[in-house]
Amino acid sequence: MKTLARDSKDMTEDKKLIVNDFSIHVATVNGSGSQSSNTVLLRSIFQMGIPVSGKNLFPSNIMGLPTWFTIRVNKDGYIARKKEVDILVAMNPQTAIEDVKELRPGTVCVSPIELNLDKIRDDVKHYQVPFGELASQATDNVKLKKLVTNIIYVGVVAELLEIDQAEIDRAIEAQFEGKQKAIDLNKKAAMIGREWAKENLKKADPYKVERLDLTKGKIIIDGNQAAAIGCMMAGVSAVTWYPITPSSSLCEYLIDYLHKYRVDKDGKNTFAVVQAEDELAAVGMAIGAGWAGARSMTSTSGPGISLMSEFCGFAYFTEIPVVIFDVQRVGPSTGLPTRTSQADLLSTYFLSHGDTKHVVLLPNSVGECYEFAMAAFDLAERLQQPVFVLTDLDIGMNNWMSDPFVYPEKPFDRGKVLNAEQLEKAGGFARYKDVDGDGIAYRTLPGTEHPKAGYFVRGSGHNENAAYSERPEDYVKLMDRLLKKLETAKQYVPQPVIEQNKDAKVGILAFGSTHWAIEETRDQLSREAKLPTSYCRVRSLPFTDGVQKFVEDHDHVYVVEQNRDGQMLDLLRLEMPQLATKLRSVKHYNGLPVDAESITTQILEQEKNV
Amino acid sequence: MVETATPSPAPKAPATNKLNLTLADYKGSPSTLCDGCGHDAITSQIIKAFWELSIEPHQVAKLSGIGCSSKTPAYFLSRAHGFNSVHGRMPSVATGTHMANHKLITIGVSGDGDTASIGLGQFGHLIRRNIPMVYIVENNGVYGLTKGQFSATADVGSTLKDGTVNRQSAIDLCGLAIELGCGFVARSFAGDPKQLVALIKAALAHEGTAVLDVISPCVTFNNHEGSTKSYKHAKEMDRPLHELGFIPFYEQITVDYEPGTVQDVEMHDGSHLRLKKLGHDYDPTDRFAADRAIHQSHKDGTLLTGLLFHDKDLPSWTQLNNLVDQPLSRLSQEQLRPKKEVLDEIMKSLT
Numbered sequence: 001m002k003t004l005a006r007d008s009k010d011m012t013e014d015k016k017l018i019v020n021d022f023s024i025h026v027a028t029v030n031g032s033g034s035q036s037s038n039t040v041l042l043r044s045i046f047q048m049g050i051p052v053s054g055k056n057l058f059p060s061n062i063m064g065l066p067t068w069f070t071i072r073v074n075k076d077g078y079i080a081r082k083k084e085v086d087i088l089v090a091m092n093p094q095t096a097i098e099d100v101k102e103l104r105p106g107t108v109c110v111s112p113i114e115l116n117l118d119k120i121r122d123d124v125k126h127y128q129v130p131f132g133e134l135a136s137q138a139t140d141n142v143k144l145k146k147l148v149t150n151i152i153y154v155g156v157v158a159e160l161l162e163i164d165q166a167e168i169d170r171a172i173e174a175q176f177e178g179k180q181k182a183i184d185l186n187k188k189a190a191m192i193g194r195e196w197a198k199e200n201l202k203k204a205d206p207y208k209v210e211r212l213d214l215t216k217g218k219i220i221i222d223g224n225q226a227a228a229i230g231c232m233m234a235g236v237s238a239v240t241w242y243p244i245t246p247s248s249s250l251c252e253y254l255i256d257y258l259h260k261y262r263v264d265k266d267g268k269n270t271f272a273v274v275q276a277e278d279e280l281a282a283v284g285m286a287i288g289a290g291w292a293g294a295r296s297m298t299s300t301s302g303p304g305i306s307l308m309s310e311f312c313g314f315a316y317f318t319e320i321p322v323v324i325f326d327v328q329r330v331g332p333s334t335g336l337p338t339r340t341s342q343a344d345l346l347s348t349y350f351l352s353h354g355d356t357k358h359v360v361l362l363p364n365s366v367g368e369c370y371e372f373a374m375a376a377f378d379l380a381e382r383l384q385q386p387v388f389v390l391t392d393l394d395i396g397m398n399n400w401m402s403d404p405f406v407y408p409e410k411p412f413d414r415g416k417v418l419n420a421e422q423l424e425k426a427g428g429f430a431r432y433k434d435v436d437g438d439g440i441a442y443r444t445l446p447g448t449e450h451p452k453a454g455y456f457v458r459g460s461g462h463n464e465n466a467a468y469s470e471r472p473e474d475y476v477k478l479m480d481r482l483l484k485k486l487e488t489a490k491q492y493v494p495q496p497v498i499e500q501n502k503d504a505k506v507g508i509l510a511f512g513s514t515h516w517a518i519e520e521t522r523d524q525l526s527r528e529a530k531l532p533t534s535y536c537r538v539r540s541l542p543f544t545d546g547v548q549k550f551v552e553d554h555d556h557v558y559v560v561e562q563n564r565d566g567q568m569l570d571l572l573r574l575e576m577p578q579l580a581t582k583l584r585s586v587k588h589y590n591g592l593p594v595d596a597e598s599i600t601t602q603i604l605e606q607e608k609n610v
Numbered sequence: 611m612v613e614t615a616t617p618s619p620a621p622k623a624p625a626t627n628k629l630n631l632t633l634a635d636y637k638g639s640p641s642t643l644c645d646g647c648g649h650d651a652i653t654s655q656i657i658k659a660f661w662e663l664s665i666e667p668h669q670v671a672k673l674s675g676i677g678c679s680s681k682t683p684a685y686f687l688s689r690a691h692g693f694n695s696v697h698g699r700m701p702s703v704a705t706g707t708h709m710a711n712h713k714l715i716t717i718g719v720s721g722d723g724d725t726a727s728i729g730l731g732q733f734g735h736l737i738r739r740n741i742p743m744v745y746i747v748e749n750n751g752v753y754g755l756t757k758g759q760f761s762a763t764a765d766v767g768s769t770l771k772d773g774t775v776n777r778q779s780a781i782d783l784c785g786l787a788i789e790l791g792c793g794f795v796a797r798s799f800a801g802d803p804k805q806l807v808a809l810i811k812a813a814l815a816h817e818g819t820a821v822l823d824v825i826s827p828c829v830t831f832n833n834h835e836g837s838t839k840s841y842k843h844a845k846e847m848d849r850p851l852h853e854l855g856f857i858p859f860y861e862q863i864t865v866d867y868e869p870g871t872v873q874d875v876e877m878h879d880g881s882h883l884r885l886k887k888l889g890h891d892y893d894p895t896d897r898f899a900a901d902r903a904i905h906q907s908h909k910d911g912t913l914l915t916g917l918l919f920h921d922k923d924l925p926s927w928t929q930l931n932n933l934v935d936q937p938l939s940r941l942s943q944e945q946l947r948p949k950k951e952v953l954d955e956i957m958k959s960l961t
Contacts, residue, residue: 219960235946272709288706293939446691456692
């Protein structure tokens with residue numbers, strides 16, 4: 001039997017329609033402009049009120065290598081990555097054969113007709129489209145033909161899935177805002193795709209969208225942009241950075257926002273930015289600025305964190321506030337620079353030589369990227385030490401649906417800073433003396449108009465008066481006070497979010513972007529294996545009491561994380577050794593965002609062996 | 611009979627500057643360097659320069675990296691905020707400090723190891739950005755704190771105490787600074803206090819990165835026969851380009867010299883560095899002449915000191931960055947946190 005597109009087997013025969021619950025996988029070549037088209041597709045579904053998430057799986061390359069974009073449409077609001085592909089749009093000739101071979105039977109495949117993908121598989125539903133011909137109808141410009149091909153597949157998919165054309169048009173307008181020519185061309189090309197599909201393709205698959213009301217008032221944003229907004233609202237005044245994937249866009253967004261919203265009425269900037277020569281300089285500048293009283297930040301990824309190591313130990317020991325973002329990627333070294341990971345947890349917590357432990361915040365969402373960015377500046381100044389915000393490529397660079405961010409009501413916490421008047425009243429101060437018993441001493445800023453304001457910062461041993469000291473008791477006192485500060489930090493850091501299920505003997509503990517798959521995993525476990533679970537989402541280091549109690553309250557706890565060595569598990573064992581036997585490990589570290597099924601499978605496997 | 615005590619003469623009050631501060635008010639804690647260290651001689655001239663210019667000590671940020679030289683900020687201006695940072699990275703900390711508070715007068719002290727080896731990158735990029743600060747290199751050709759290894763400024767043929775000969779070419783920090791576009795480049799010698807203090811003052815008046823490479827002999831590890839950075843060698847080979855005098859902006863400029871014998875170099879704040887010619891013509895605003903003179907001195911084995919190069923027109927980082935006048939560190943929450951309408955506008959753009 002011939003397996004030409006329009007004649008291929010009707011996959012809907014004995015199946016019901018599948019509405020608002022599928023994933024689309026678009027394979028393209030990077031640098032071909034597909035990102036815009038994919039965003040239009042994503043946004044148009046979002047605008048129809050249907051929960052949706054998009055993940056860009058891209059190579060470390062600017063042009064010419066394969067890239068995939070996955071869109072998950074889910075009426076129940078699950079927005080973690082879904083392993084299975086339901087609809088493949090195979091636009092990349094280089095990978096098309098492999099992409100098609102991997103499909104499950106019954107999957108939908110939209111592809112350029114000349115690829116003859118129906119010859120590879122006849123058990124998937126092919127829709128073969130003459131994209132070249134359609135592109136020629138849209139434009140005579142040879143250069144533009146390649147670009148419009150991408151929006152043509154959006155038109156084809158829109159027709160197949162019944163996405164409203166008005167929503168496609170609106171998404172195009174948003175995507176190409178201010179560029180009328182591009183808007184007109186894209187709208188026209190999308191329509192050409194749609195009209196062609198309407199006339200030539202016979203719908204023979206179960207997938208479609210139907211308008212819902214679940215995204216009203218929501219925003220779509222990536223974590224780097226969210227963190228940038230948080231930094232601006234936190235009043236960041238010194239930004240020093242060095243480009244590195246996947247963190248670069250955080251500072252780029254931030255710089256754009258600052259130039260737009262942080263210029264005073266006289267046109268002067270209330271911020272300063274330096275693109276440094278390397279990460280060592282970037283963090284050195286941020287530390288210098290933090291010492292001198294600015295709210296300073298830098299942003300990087302794993303390799304940059306390694307380079308910042310010496311300076312971070314210095315800032316910890318000399319007690320200087322600074323905020324450092326680590327948008328984690330796969331390492332070590334260059335590793336897979338465009339793939340996601342949670343493997344910097346241990347190296348960041350203990351970053352530097354000597355005895356060091358840092359405060360680390362672990363946002364799980366774009367909303368928390370925004371909130372924790374603000375919290376980080378308050379914490380850094382309150383505690384007078386570096387504060388790290390660990391996100392990852394999945395949160396940082398992918399599109400997430402979110403409630404709009406709430407304007408901060410809480411005023412800045414600038415910590416314990418003495419001004420000239422207070423110094424005069426007190427008759428001076430001892431920079432490293434624990435006056436209040438919380439481990440946090442008082443500081444002054446350079447330029448304070450008082451003869452007793454000055455003090456000397458040194459990475460060498462020092463006493464309460466900041467004078468050089470190698471006396472053993474001075475060193476021990478200082479190190480113990482620094483540890484006390486970490487204890488004090490526990491009352492200021494974001495507390496864990498715990499969902500206690502009274503029927504559950506099994507707990508799940510996770511952090512960061514893993515959260516989204518956990519939500520789905522818990523439903524799968526309860527629905528398919530009748531296994532009720534409780535859930536603890538750790539949101540910061542050091543651990544607060546709630547985390548230990550959670551482990552104590554359960555027979556055993558699965559620690560789920562996206563790294564090879566079970567770094568969170570290691571840390572829990574280290575800090576609560578008496579509970580070590582209760583902890584089990586679930587890991588995912590192939591560079592792709594973790595999906596629920598992978599976690600569920602591993603948990604059920606281990607449950608069998610209880 | 612009533613004896614009247616002859617009143618003893620009141621002790622002579624120490625001299626004060628325009629702020630009514632004494633020289634002692636500009637000192638720091640006692641030096642812990644070796645007796646006779648060139649660095650201590652430089653520290654004295656730093657103290658003198660700040661005092662004579664009546665600079666408020668609390669307006670100063672003094673920074674350093676790691677090494678013997680980098681210990682010295684503890685020995686001057688105890689009322690200023692000090693920052694002994696990590697090895698070779700003082701320029702980045704100074705940059706950040708300036709970003710947060712551009713009103714501070716920033717002075718950095720480094721050594722030849724701290725600047726010419728581990729810190730060469732940050733030194734270069736500081737100059738490239740033209741961050742306003744005085745950058746003093748206390749240059750002795752060896753690593754003193756780790757007991758006398760060669761540094762990258764050791765001359766070819768110079769020897770260590772044990773006779774080891776350096777065969778690798780020396781990095782000339784002044785030549786490099788000029789190449790990198792520095793607007794104020796000078797060299798001096800710890801044994802010439804008069805020249806040194808004038809150059810420090812001029813550097814303080816320069817709005818941009820001012821590099822001052824000062825030959826500062828290490829009495830313990832590099833003051834022997836065979837060293838080209840010893841007191842004896844430096845004294846013998848010192849070839850001052852000019853005799854220097856510094857006229858602060860608040861003093862009247864007098865003309866009491868033969869025409870053609872003196873060149874006044876104007877600084878950003880209206881001060882002048884007066885260069886009195888010594889035998890030969892030298893124009894410190896001529897980049898090519900400076901470069902040539904430095905190369906010639908290498909060839910001759912001499913130590914060329916004085917103001918090597920000056921460019922008043924080079925815009926500083928601060929001039930290029932459109933900052934509010936108030937230091938960023940002093941801005942209030944109202945100035946730093948945008949209003950709710952801004953967040954609303956951003957949120958709207960994301961729906």
